[in-house]
Amino acid sequence: MSRRNWLVLSLMLIIGVGILGYSLRNSNIHLLLQDVSAINWGWMLIALGCICLYLGLEAVVVKIFMNDRHDGFTWKDALRLPLIEQLFNGITPFSTGGQPAQLVAMIQSGVDGGLASSVLLMKFVVFQAMIVVNFLISLLIGFHFIAEKLHALSLLVVFGFLIHLAVIVGLLMVMYWYRFTKRLMNLVIKPAALFMKAKRYERMKIVLNEKVDTFYQESLRMKKDYKKLAKVCIVTIFQLFFYYAIPYFIMLALGIHHINFVMVLSLHVLIFMIISVFPIPGGAGGAEYSFSVLFASFIHSNTKLVLAMILWRLLTYYFGMFAGIVAVFVKPDKVKR
Template sequence: MKSKIINTAIILLSIVVLLGYMFFVDGVDNIASVFLKANLWWLAAGACCMVLYWVCEAFILHASVSCFDTHMRYRDTFKTTMIGQFFNCVTPSSTGGQPMQAYYMNRIGVGVGYATSALLIRFIVYQIGLTLFSIVVLIFKYQEFAAEISGFKYLIIFGFTVNTVVAIMLLIVGFTKTFAKKVIRGLTKLLAKLHLVKRLEKRLEQVDKEVDSFHEGFQIIKKHKMRIFVMLILTLFQLFFFFLVPVMIYCSFGLPLSSLFTMIAAGSCVQMASCFIPLPGAAGGAELSFFMLFKLFFPSDQLSTAILLWRLFTFYLPILVGMVFSRDLFGKKIIREPQENLEL
């Protein structure tokens, strides 16, 4: 009975979030008018890009789980992926996705340690993939964007710096556990002196535990170099599909496509600049970043419609689909017969 109440609460929460955004942020009338103006076939292609993004994510997560002495069925991996998509959208800074994924993976028989390590490996690979993608974009398009967009260099320097620092810190923790502990413990003590962290001793214990767990997971990565390489390539394809969504929206307006790479580069910059904004769905920051970059492509009278469509694909759609997969998230533990993994 308790699990049914929790599952019902999740559905109601997601409906409230959706309706709240639709009425107070985007407007139901605006959403309806969008579909009357745009080419529905190109919009369907945009939806397919999001589906391919999720499929890539599921394959990457499945490969990550396969690094350990455990198994998951592909249908369970895809469900885990969509649970993560849903909770990433409805929680600040996407903080709810991984804990809910780990909970579900444990519920279907994957050990908590294995689940956490698999999700950590996937996070490392994603950060490295996004950083590599961003480096390529900045090499070829920084000067062009900086010349055209006021304040671009500050936006991108912030986003690129944060993503790069995260990726480097993950690698430092993976390769040098002792040094990483000293650095993180030192930062934690500094935050405690500034009264930003309470119960210092407990926090330091948590730091040691998390660093040890992460380091152990990273050691497993080094034993599966080819698998990790395949995961990285899949991540690059996954990001490519995500960055294609604005291109599909652009084409749905009947506008001539002059440079596919430039638009994909702009999508990469939007993701770089907004992925660490501490609000559900990076609300506000995501729209602002999209506006700054894509005003180079969309006519001014169509830009607000493009932003709305982009949010429909990248925010509303994951919530709607993820809600379906999350409807029975809580309940009794389910032990299923494992399906053989495909070797990557």
């Protein structure tokens, strides 16, 4: 990690502490401590297990893609990727740092850069597609709930969905209308030349065209291997399921029962969409606010609501970042070419 990354990480921790302090401003500390002492740690272990399964199943996806391409790409190498992704997604705006960081990690493991890019692109495409599928299901179940609660949040949800949908549409266009999409992309980026130096613009153009070419070649390969693609889609659905289930088990740990499991999952899907449109790394501020607003109907005690939000944030954001710090310093195995 660079010095700049450490500075951003420190800044995000400071912001997190600030948000925590602001959330506790109207809370009774004595009641909060009572709620902490009454936590059912069995349910909390299940919530912890969910985030571990979420990260572990992403490693399974990497292994599925790599099994027939490199002999010796170990489980340790595969597990490093989602952890490093969590760290760099957590310290970059719009989670843009995860993909480049994973590419570096795969190259460190001895994987060819072109192959690593292909695998990461296909993993990204499947992940985005499953997010859209989950969102469409959740939209039918829980969107009326969020629309009633706060109109501004419903607009953010729709905006977040449109971003993810645009990504999927763009990638599908590369797969099925390669030449047209490539020409369209080069046309769309032309105005950028007015605001960039010529060398930088040309470099950007070359990189984007190479990525389009790489993804197209990989898509041709994947279209012939439907079984592998179907397997990755199923694993990714389970991966997202465990992530979306985390708030449910946190509420059970706080003694909040008689809650609708499907509704909680659906609302968490919508929160995921809201976080994706916040430019601040980790969606700081927006994540905590949307959680508090949407789950206030399930958690009537203010101290329990704040505690649930803190526990949720620790598991879904900070746990992955700290695990990623450990993964960065773990020496990768070298694959056999």
